[in-house]
Each structure stands twice: as structure tokens, then as C-alpha cells.
Amino acid sequence: xxxxxxxxxxxxxxxxxxxAAGVMENLRAEGYEVTSAGTGEQALEWLATHGCALIVLxxxxxxxDGFGVCRSLRERGDSTPVLFLxxxxxxxxxxxxxxxxGDDYLAKPFHLQEFLLRxxxxxxxxEWYRSASATAATALLRFGGNEVDFRxxxxxxxxGEAQELTEKEAMILKVLAEHGGEIVSREDxxxxxxxxxxFPSTRTVDNFILRLRKRFEKDPANPRHFLTVWGVxxxxxxxxxx
Amino acid sequence: xxxxxxxQLTALALVLxxxxxxxxxxxxxxxxxxxxxxxxxxxxxxxxxxAQALLDAGVSGARVEQLLPSIxxxxxxxxxxxxxxxxxxxxxRRRYNQYAWEGSFFxxxxxxxxxxxxxxxxxxxxxxxxQESFLALVSHQFKTPLASLQLSLETLALRAPPPDxxxxxxxxxxxxxxxxxxxxxxxxxxxxxxxxxxxxxAEPLQLAGAxxxxxxxxxxxxxxxxxxxxxxxxxxxxxxxxxxxxDVVVRNVLENALAAVHGGGSIALSARAANxxxxxxxxxxxxxxxxxxxxxxxxxxxxLPGGGSRYGTGLGLFIVRRxxxxxxxxxxxxxxxxxxxATVTLAWPAAAAPTAVASLAAQTPxxxxxxxxxxxxx
Numbered sequence: 001x002x003x004x005x006x007x008x009x010x011x012x013x014x015x016x017x018x019x020a021a022g023v024m025e026n027l028r029a030e031g032y033e034v035t036s037a038g039t040g041e042q043a044l045e046w047l048a049t050h051g052c053a054l055i056v057l058x059x060x061x062x063x064x065d066g067f068g069v070c071r072s073l074r075e076r077g078d079s080t081p082v083l084f085l086x087x088x089x090x091x092x093x094x095x096x097x098x099x100x101x102g103d104d105y106l107a108k109p110f111h112l113q114e115f116l117l118r119x120x121x122x123x124x125x126x127e128w129y130r131s132a133s134a135t136a137a138t139a140l141l142r143f144g145g146n147e148v149d150f151r152x153x154x155x156x157x158x159x160g161e162a163q164e165l166t167e168k169e170a171m172i173l174k175v176l177a178e179h180g181g182e183i184v185s186r187e188d189x190x191x192x193x194x195x196x197x198x199f200p201s202t203r204t205v206d207n208f209i210l211r212l213r214k215r216f217e218k219d220p221a222n223p224r225h226f227l228t229v230w231g232v233x234x235x236x237x238x239x240x241x242x
Numbered sequence: 243x244x245x246x247x248x249x250q251l252t253a254l255a256l257v258l259x260x261x262x263x264x265x266x267x268x269x270x271x272x273x274x275x276x277x278x279x280x281x282x283x284x285x286x287x288x289x290x291x292x293a294q295a296l297l298d299a300g301v302s303g304a305r306v307e308q309l310l311p312s313i314x315x316x317x318x319x320x321x322x323x324x325x326x327x328x329x330x331x332x333x334x335r336r337r338y339n340q341y342a343w344e345g346s347f348f349x350x351x352x353x354x355x356x357x358x359x360x361x362x363x364x365x366x367x368x369x370x371x372x373q374e375s376f377l378a379l380v381s382h383q384f385k386t387p388l389a390s391l392q393l394s395l396e397t398l399a400l401r402a403p404p405p406d407x408x409x410x411x412x413x414x415x416x417x418x419x420x421x422x423x424x425x426x427x428x429x430x431x432x433x434x435x436x437x438x439x440x441x442x443x444a445e446p447l448q449l450a451g452a453x454x455x456x457x458x459x460x461x462x463x464x465x466x467x468x469x470x471x472x473x474x475x476x477x478x479x480x481x482x483x484x485x486x487x488x489d490v491v492v493r494n495v496l497e498n499a500l501a502a503v504h505g506g507g508s509i510a511l512s513a514r515a516a517n518x519x520x521x522x523x524x525x526x527x528x529x530x531x532x533x534x535x536x537x538x539x540x541x542x543x544x545x546l547p548g549g550g551s552r553y554g555t556g557l558g559l560f561i562v563r564r565x566x567x568x569x570x571x572x573x574x575x576x577x578x579x580x581x582x583x584a585t586v587t588l589a590w591p592a593a594a595a596p597t598a599v600a601s602l603a604a605q606t607p608x609x610x611x612x613x614x615x616x617x618x619x620x
Binding site: 019022027108109 | 318378380382385386387388389390391392394396400401402414417418
């Protein structure tokens with residue numbers, strides 16, 4: 001999936017030829033390789049045989065819409081990040097896009113600089129995640145009887161239960177594991193995992209930690225691996241609190 | 243709007259309550275009649291039993307009949323007078339009939355009221371829904387060229403591109419502005435058409451002339467997009483229409499055809515008279531459409547997949563349909579399938595050609611207008 005060129009390859013799915021051309025020219029100027037698709041079906045077909053670092057996906061497409069494309073991708077286990085472009089910018093629609101498995105959401109008309117910033121942030125985040133899970137040693141994490149496979153986004157909990165991790169959960173776990181034993185602030189986690197301010201609240205981070213505890217702690221109310229450092233952030237202990 | 247809705251809902255509630263009342267009244271009356279009839283029967287039965295007792299006690303039949311006028315005595319047995327028994331039965335039947343007729347009349351009337359109100363409520367909901375989706379679609383249709391425009395401008399500002407790249411961006415921006423201008427026009431046109439606030443003239447018009455005027459306007463675009471447009475329309479064909487409406491209809495159909503063949507192809511116009519009508523056929527070699535899409539083609543905001551209508555507002559053919567309806571004409575579209583071109587047929591009532599023009603036209607061969615690829619522009 002992730003060949004050398006795929007790391008800087010962006011797929012632009014947009015049915016408006018002018019907008020597609022403008023987006024592609026700017027991405028090319030930034031050094032990305034770009035492929036375009038005019039419909040959701042074309043995009044899914046191309047993605048079945050190719051990999052890329054990011055999909056810039058228009059929501060309102062003829063035929064299968066952008067949300068549908070993203071959902072199909074996630075269903076077939078493709079975790080390629082998606083940046084939605086849409087004419088509708090209301091919060092409900094934004095939530096809808098993130099629920100469909102999107103990484104970020106930009107309302108038309110958008111600012112070029114902001115668009116490029118978000119693209120860069122998503123690509124960099126995933127580059128880090130992939131390279132941090134590249135070797136056999138870094139792809140697997142074992143703690144307290146749990147076993148997490150970062151590449152497959154799967155885990156087996158201490159009680160033998162199979163777990164499917166979302167991309168965000170896996171990323172948070174990765175950041176915490178990389179800094180095992182150290183304190184990681186909520187802001188750092190937001191920055192590393194969400195990058196640009198999709199969720200402006202650090203409460204979001206807390207919710208994800210709660211989810212991780214539920215999945216992997218024997219007693220989520222008295223965690224031994226995912227520890228809260230009051231007023232600062234979190235600390236991950238691989239061997240558990242003594 | 244809101245007051246009407248409150249009024250409608252209140253009326254609906256009142257009518258529903260009335261319907262329940264009528265139903266209850268019917269049941270009550272029915273029960274009352276049943277009870278009355280039973281009481282009468284029981285009374286008569288008692289009289290008959292008493293009469294029988296008197297007979298058995300040796301009272302003469304004549305005396306018994308005198309004492310109890312509702313009883314007749316035959317063969318030593320006391321019976322209810324047949325005319326009384328019959329009167330009772332017919333009264334009972336008369337009442338039931340009355341309930342059945344009156345009840346069904348009232349219930350029918352109330353049901354009609356409910357249907358009318360429910361229909362109005364539904365229609366209102368539909369209008370509301372249509373307005374919502376109209377707004378959503380319009381804003382979407384505008385935001386896309388707006389986004390493209392902003393992107394081009396910001397690209398110019400950010401990258402200071404070389405002159406030829408800048409020129410390309412400027413051309414793109416001009417096209418975006420033209421697109422938005424066309425959309426505004428079409429949205430206003432369709433809004434006016436929808437409210438029926440448009441009065442069309444009915445004049446005899448030469449079809450070939452009208453088509454030629456539109457073709458000239460689209461010549462440049464056809465040349466850029468490498469589309470060959472050819473028209474063979476006999477100059478003696480006259481239609482009854484409004485001159486402006488004729489222009490708009492022909493232009494919208496041709497623009498649609500151009501969008502469908504973008505990237506090279508051909509568009510052919512031909513016309514003929516048939517059964518008091520004049521038919522104009524616009525045949526293109528473009529993207530065509532599937533059977534299922536054919537039905538939606540003339541509805542508002544139909545954008546078919548396959549690229550053809552990318553630039554459209556989805557209003558062009560809707561406007562054509564409305565204008566043709568208002569001109570007592572018709573429009574239909576046919577395609578052998580996606581990728582196999584399409585033919586749009588417009589039909590107007592035929593007009594008698596003004597005699598001077600007709601005799602002149604009869605002597606000249608059919609007008610030939612075409613805009614081939616490399617035709618030099620004057």
C-alpha cells in the first residue's frame with residue numbers, strides 16, 4: 001500500500017473541473033504528486049489498486065457522494081486520511097463528515113493557505129504514524145496482557161477480547177507509548193493526533209483516554225497503565241503502576 | 243403562513259372531533275331504536291299472553307278483541323294484529339335506513355373535509371421542503387464557482403505565476419464569473435416561471451431565423467470546445483410562440499447539448515412540420531443518458547453523472563419545459579443510452595407563414611448554417 005511515491009501522492013476527488021484544476025495545481029506546486037477523479041466510483045476504483053497519502057474529497061458528487069466514498073473505504077479497511085471539501089459548512093454536516101471517517105473538513109469557499117496547511121498537517125501526522133509503526137518491533141505493543149497491532153488497527157485485550165481501534169485511538173496510544181513513563185500534555189496529544197483544530201477542546205482527549213482505559217485496563221476506574229497527571233496530562237506505563 | 247397552519251390544524255382537529263361525535267351519535271341512536279323496538283315487542287307479547295289467558299278462561303274471542311285492540315283471535319289463539327307487527331318492522335327498518343343515509347352523508351362530508359385539509363397540509367409541507375432543498379442546492383451551486391474563483395485569486399496572490407499561467411487563471415476566473423451570472427439569470431427565470439408570473443405573446447415566428455440568432459451567439463464557444471454545429475431548417479417553417487421564449491428555449495437546449503459534447507463532437511438541428519405542429523430536433527453526439535435519468539431530465543436541479551452538466555445549474559431544461567408548456571408546445575428527450583448521444587425534440591403549434599415571406603421562402607433552398615471547427619471568425 002505505502003510505496004515510496006504513495007507517501008506524497010494526493011488523490012483529488014472533485015466534480016467541478018475548475019476547482020479540481022486549481023487544487024491540483026497548488027498541490028503540485030507544493031511538491032505533491034496528484035491524481036484526480038471526477039466521481040466517487042472513479043475514486044474507489046483507483047484506490048482499489050493504488051495507495052496515497054491523502055484524499056481530498058468533495059462531498060456533493062454525482063452518484064456516490066463523498067461521505068459514501070469515505071464509508072466504503074473504511075469498511076474495506078482502508079485508513080487513508082480524508083480531507084472533506086464541502087459547500088455545506090454547518091456543524092452538523094461537519095460532525096457527519098468526521099463520523100463517516102474523515103480526518104478533516106473544510107467548507108467552500110476556503111482559503112488556499114489554510115487548505116495547504118491542513119493538507120500538510122494530515123500528511124505529516126500520517127507519515128509519522130507510519131514510520132513509527134514501520135518495524136516489527138514498533139508495530140506491536142504489549143502491556144499488561146494486552147497486545148496492540150498498530151498497522152492493522154487491531155488489538156487483543158487482557159481478557160482475550162478482540163478490539164478494533166479507530167485511527168485516533170491508535171495514534172493516541174502510539175504517542176503515549178513513544179513517551180512511555182513521561183508526562184504528555186493534552187495539548188501535545190491534540191497537536192500530534194488531530195493537528196489542526198478540528199476539535200478545539202482538550203476534553204476530547206480525555207474522552208479518548210477513557211475509551212482506551214475501558215478497552216485495556218482491568219479496572220478502568222483504577223487505571224494502572226493510563227495515568228492522569230492532574231492539571232497537566234497523561235502518563236503511560238507499559239509495565240503498570242508498581 | 244404560520245397563522246394558516248394553525249387554522250388548518252385547528253379545523254382538522256374540529257372536523258375529527260365532529261366525525262367521532264357523528265359516529266357516537268349513530269351508535270347511540272341505533273342502540274336506542276333497538277331498545278325501543280324490544281320494549282314494544284315485549285309489551286305486545288305480554289298483551290298476547292294476557293289475551294291467551296282470557297281465551298283460556300272462557301272469555302269470547304270478540305270480547306278479547308274488544309278489550310285488547312292490538313290483538314286478533316283466530317282459531318282460539320290470541321295473536322298480535324298483523325298490520326301492527328308490520329308497522330313495527332317497517333318503522334324499525336325506516337329508522338335504520340335513516341341512520342345509514344344521514345350517517346354516511348355526514349361522515350362522507352367530514353371525510354372530504356379531512357382529506358382537503360390533509361392535502362393542503364401535505365402540499366404546504368412539500369413546498370416547504372422544496373424551498374429548503376432549493377436553497378441548499380442554490381447555495382451549493384454558487385459556492386463551487388465561488389470557491390474556484392477564490393482559489394484562483396489566492397493562487398495569483400500567493401505564487402505570482404508567470405504571464406501564461408496567470409492568463410490561464412484569469413480565463414478560469416472569467417468563466418467562473420460568467421457561470422455565476424448565468425445561474426442568477428436562470429434562477430430568476432425559473433422562479434418567475436414557477437409562479438406563472440409571465441405573460442407570453444403568441445406571434446408567428448420564423449424558426450430558422452430564431453435558431454440562426456442563437457447559433458451565432460454560441461459559435462465561439464462551439465469553436466473553442468471543438469463542436470461542429472449544423473442547422474438545416476426550412477425557412478418556410480413558422481411557429482406560434484413568444485419571441486423571447488423561443489430564443490431562451492433554443493439557447494438552453496443548445497447550451498445543454500454543448501455541455502454534453504464538451505471536448506469534441508457534433509450538434510445537428512433539423513425541423514419539420516407535422517400535424518399542425520412544427521418540430522425542431524436537436525441531436526448531439528454527447529454523453530447521452532440512461533432510461534432512468536430520462537424521466538428526471540426536465541425536473542429542477544437534475545444534474546446527470548457523466549460530466550455533461552458539470553457547469554449547469556440544473557435549471558436549463560426545467561425552464562425549457564415550463565416555457566414550452568406555456569407556449570402550448572411540448573419537449574421530449576431521447577437517448578440510446580449513456581455515451582450514445584441524445585436528441586431533444588421541441589414542438590410548437592405551427593403558424594401560417596406570412597404570405598409574402600412564404601412565397602419568397604418557397605423559392606429559396608433550405609438555409610444552411612454551420613459552425614465548423616476552423617471557421618475563421620470575422
